[in-house]
Amino acid sequence: xxxxxxxxxxxxxxxxxxxxxxxxxxxxxxxxxxxxxxxxxxxxxxxxxxxxxxxxxxxxxxxxxxxxxxxxxxxxxxxxxxxxxxxxxxxxxxxxxxxxxxxxxxxxxxxxxxxxxxxxxxxxxxxxxxxxxxxxxxxxxxxxxxxxxxxxxxxxxxxxxxxxxxxxxxxxxxxxxxxxxxxxxxxxxxxxxxxxxxxxxxxxxxxxxxxxxxxxxxxxxxxxxxxxxxxxxxxxxxxxxxxxxxxxxxxxxxxxxxxxxxxxxxxxxxxxxxxxxxxxxxxxxxxxxxxxxxxxxxxxxxxxxxxxxxxxxxxxxxxxxxxxxxxxxxxxxxxxxxxxxxxxxxxxxxxxxxxxxxxxxxxxxxxxxxxxxxxxxxxxxxxxxxxxxxxxxxxxxxxxxxxxxxxxxxxxxxxxxxxxxxxxxxxxxxxxxxxxxxxxxxxxxxxxxxxxxxxxxxxxxxxxxxxxxxxxxxxxxxxxxxxxxxxxxxxxxxxxxxx
Amino acid sequence: xxxxxxxxxxxxxxxxxxxxxxxxxxxxxxxxxxxxxxxxxxxxxxxxxxxxxxxxxxxxxxxxxxxxxxxxxxxxxxxxxxxxxxxxxxxxxxxx
Numbered sequence: 322x323x324x325x326x327x328x329x330x331x332x333x334x335x336x337x338x339x340x341x342x343x344x345x346x347x348x349x350x351x352x353x354x355x356x357x358x359x360x361x362x363x364x365x366x367x368x369x370x371x372x373x374x375x376x377x378x379x380x381x382x383x384x385x386x387x388x389x390x391x392x393x394x395x396x397x398x399x400x401x402x403x404x405x406x407x408x409x410x411x412x413x414x415x416x417x418x419x420x421x422x423x424x425x426x427x428x429x430x431x432x433x434x435x436x437x438x439x440x441x442x443x444x445x446x447x448x449x450x451x452x453x454x455x456x457x458x459x460x461x462x463x464x465x466x467x468x469x470x471x472x473x474x475x476x477x478x479x480x481x482x483x484x485x486x487x488x489x490x491x492x493x494x495x496x497x498x499x500x501x502x503x504x505x506x507x508x509x510x511x512x513x514x515x516x517x518x519x520x521x522x523x524x525x526x527x528x529x530x531x532x533x534x535x536x537x538x539x540x541x542x543x544x545x546x547x548x549x550x551x552x553x554x555x556x557x558x559x560x561x562x563x564x565x566x567x568x569x570x571x572x573x574x575x576x577x578x579x580x581x582x583x584x585x586x587x588x589x590x591x592x593x594x595x596x597x598x599x600x601x602x603x604x605x606x607x608x609x610x611x612x613x614x615x616x617x618x619x620x621x622x623x624x625x626x627x628x629x630x631x632x633x634x635x636x637x638x639x640x641x642x643x644x645x646x647x648x649x650x651x652x653x654x655x656x657x658x659x660x661x662x663x664x665x666x667x668x669x670x671x672x673x674x675x676x677x678x679x680x681x682x683x684x685x686x687x688x689x690x691x692x693x694x695x696x697x698x699x700x701x702x703x704x705x706x707x708x709x710x711x712x713x714x715x716x717x718x719x720x721x722x723x724x725x726x727x728x729x730x731x732x733x734x735x736x737x738x739x740x741x742x743x744x745x746x747x748x749x750x751x752x753x754x755x756x757x758x759x760x761x762x763x764x765x766x767x768x769x770x771x772x773x774x775x776x777x778x779x780x781x782x783x784x785x786x787x788x789x790x791x792x793x794x795x796x797x798x799x800x801x802x803x804x805x806x807x808x809x810x811x812x813x814x815x816x817x818x819x820x
Numbered sequence: 821x822x823x824x825x826x827x828x829x830x831x832x833x834x835x836x837x838x839x840x841x842x843x844x845x846x847x848x849x850x851x852x853x854x855x856x857x858x859x860x861x862x863x864x865x866x867x868x869x870x871x872x873x874x875x876x877x878x879x880x881x882x883x884x885x886x887x888x889x890x891x892x893x894x895x896x897x898x899x900x901x902x903x904x905x906x907x908x909x910x911x912x913x914x915x916x
Contacts, residue, residue: 428895522876535874564881565874633858644835651836653908658901665911666836674838682837686828687851689835703861705871710864712872744850745857761875786875 325350326491327809330400330548333494337384337399338391344380344399348373348443351401355445355492357814361473363465364487366406367414368446373401376443383441396551398441403493405484406447407454407530408434408539417530418450418480420463421676422656431528432563433497433539433556440555445493448483452678453647454504454532456480457750460741461680468737469512470810471776475734478508478750481542485512488542489810495543495552499529501536502635503730503754506766509542510729510779513768515796515806516542517549520787521761522567524553525560533642534565536635536758545806546767546797550574553789569787577790578797583617585795588722592628593753598731601772606728609769609780609799613726616798623722625714630707631756632748637691637704638759643681644688650676683744712760719785724795727753729766729779753781763789767796768805777805822852 325347328336336342352370359365380399387393404410407417409427411434416422430438437444451461459467459482467482469475470490477486481498485508488496498505500518509516517540524539531537541552554574560566589610594603614620652658652672659675662668677685691700718725730750740747757764763786766779780799784792800806825844828851832839839847893906902909 425899428891428898521874522878561883565876565878567876567878630861630864633861636854637858637861648836652901653910655899656901660902663911665913667838668911669836670838673836674840677837682839682843683847683850683854685835685837686831686847687854690823690827690831690851690855693831693834699862700858702871703864703866705873706866706869707861707864708872709869710866712875745853759872 326354328494329545330494330543330551333400334396338387338394339389340384344377344384344443345374347399348377348401348445351445351493354490358490358492358812361468361812361814362470362486362490362492363467364448364483364490364492365403365446366416366449366464366483369413369444373443373445380441380443395439395441397437397495397555400442400495401445401493402437402442403446403448403484403487403496404434404444405450405481405496405498407450407499408497409528409530410434410444410447413447415447415530416464417454418452418462418464419676419678419681420657421650421672425655429528432525432560434528436556442495442555448487448496450483451480452681453530453643454480454499454501455643455680455684457503457507457747458740459483460737461678463678466737469734470812471513472734472774475736475776476511478511478730478734480504482508484542485509485514485516488512488514488544490812491809495541495548497539497541499537499539500758501532501639502758503751505540505542506754506764506779506781507730507751509766511734511777513777513808513810514542514544515546515549515765515767516540517553517765518757518763519553519557519789520763522565523763523787523789524556525563525566527560527562531646533639534646535642536639546793546800547575547578549765550578550793567787572790574790574793578794580794581617582613582795582798585618585724586722587613587618587620587795588623588718588725589620590623590625590628590718590725590727592625593727595731595752597749598728599733599772602728602731602733602778605770605772605778606780610726612802613795613799616802621722623718623725625718625756627707627710627714628756631711631759632752634704634707634711635755635759636687636748637700638708640684640688641691641701642688643684644692647681647685680744708759711756715760715762723785723791725783727781727783729753729781733772733774733776733778757783762786763792765792765796767800769803770805823848823855
């Protein structure tokens, strides 16, 4: 019997369909793993053990009725999943990592949650995150500090650090995060798992607590590209409840993995190997690109000259949208309140002062300032125009290339506390990922090696809008030629559970 | 271009955000550093460049005007810090 918590999603699917393992065994193994690893990793804000056990029993009934036919049950039947704590889950507390939403229990499921349930997935819990998804280390959580499973003294990345760490630690087989400027890809890189940000509009944002509405997108983490493709299949597609979800057909992503990358045109943007890129990251990402060439890709250099302006542009546009989206937390409809204040405006000010952490306050003020009278043209409108320049860079690059290859983050996981006093240094963690959000493109981080300290490094691949198929095929072809994705962190929690 | 503690207080008031004296000083310093970094954008010539507000080609997405099931009043009010007679309760905003 294999170690159940080390299974990939497709491996677990095959064993479940063939009835060699049960969903009940799988979810028990995962819950045991959570019990053992959580004191060290602290990836979860809520563990839904009872719901998970009940869900697994229902999955086993469906699988038994299916009689070994993979067509008889949805593709994620019995797969244990975790959700970043900003996806609304009916009846399960959803905080977005903020004290201001402590105790908020949504009366509905986000569309992606409903779709995962319809695909048979079993929810095991809600994961830690930077408050309102603003951060690159999960240290901005209003609740707890998540630790990197590869080195517990280091951050898991962020903002979806809990979802990335949970997959790396074997506390679930699949998780969902969100990515506004790198918040799936960067923690995937730092935790040594696969993380996909789909094209803006590919996945519904309904029921996802908003950070920056023109940039946010949900996507999966898993220990391999095939599981990533299966998860995207489950959550992608038009949703009438999200006016910005694209009314486009959804291809068969798992079928799209085969075929190899002979002749695939891979561009390497020279601006993405920034000053400050660690030598091991530079070396391993270049080696991965050489591997793509060895697998038949035609690799060439390309320039994206507006890249240098990505950080400033992002940190005007995203906070501007934050200042609008976070205005709803005022102590009236839900969340924290200051009911004893007799004046309503003062009550709002006190509620927001107590409920928001420092980074949320900084971004609300940055955004309010950038949108305020007298500064709008100089900051917000200017940033929107530079956003156009960044998009045009990508448009030109994709005339010559099918996929772009870069480091996901300039560094491996950094020490807890190393950047908390210097917001700008923290922002630089996302310098390679955030231009992709501003252009609305799909991007994926796949593990491509380990630095001298044994910390994982990620290769970022960037695709054309709505061409996740090519992106996943490139990532899968690379992954299958290496064994990096099969490595698991040596967490000191004793022997892993097996059935 | 530094942001003064007085400007921080003004922006916080616009955002309905209470801040302490210590935060006024600290945020003035941190936000000034971030805004200084943004100055590089001013050197770019964007006179002829249209702004991007969102990346999709969608315009005015309409739905049919049909009655659909919705949440009950009880479900909607369940998370309210204060509710009364089926309404969200707030502090009085009108003088007597």
